[in-house]
Amino acid sequence: MERVIAIDPSGCGCTECMVGEYVPLDQATAEQVVDMLAGSVRNNTCRDLRVSLVYTLGNGLDMSQAVLVEVQLAEGEDGSPLVWTVPQEAARALTW
Ligand SMILES: [Zn+2]
Numbered sequence: 712m713e714r715v716i717a718i719d720p721s722g723c724g725c726t727e728c729m730v731g732e733y734v735p736l737d738q739a740t741a742e743q744v745v746d747m748l749a750g751s752v753r754n755n756t757c758r759d760l761r762v763s764l765v766y767t768l769g770n771g772l773d774m775s776q777a778v779l780v781e782v783q784l785a786e787g788e789d790g791s792p793l794v795w796t797v798p799q800e801a802a803r804a805l806t807w
Pocket of ligand 1: 719720723724725726727728729733734735
């Protein structure tokens with residue numbers, strides 16, 4: 712998969728999104744979204760995002776061992792959330 716350097720707003724059709732340097736938020740993969748939250752992909756989404764992260768926590772463990780399984784991002788206060796299921800290898804960047 713080609714590595715993008717930034718995530719743009721949903722529906723963006725700029726030149727960088729056309730050539731694959733950037734990706735619109737609504738077309739981003741879970742890996743790209745996790746990289747954006749971790750800071751290695753630039754956040755160009757232009758609006759405040761409402762971020763919800765879902766972890767699973769095994770019996771007897773604390774949050775340092777929790778596994779990120781889902782990311783929900785909504786653009787703006789009233790936007791409906793986009794949801795990504797996070798593959799385990801992509802979740803490591805956001806562990807506590
Ligand atoms: Zn764009």
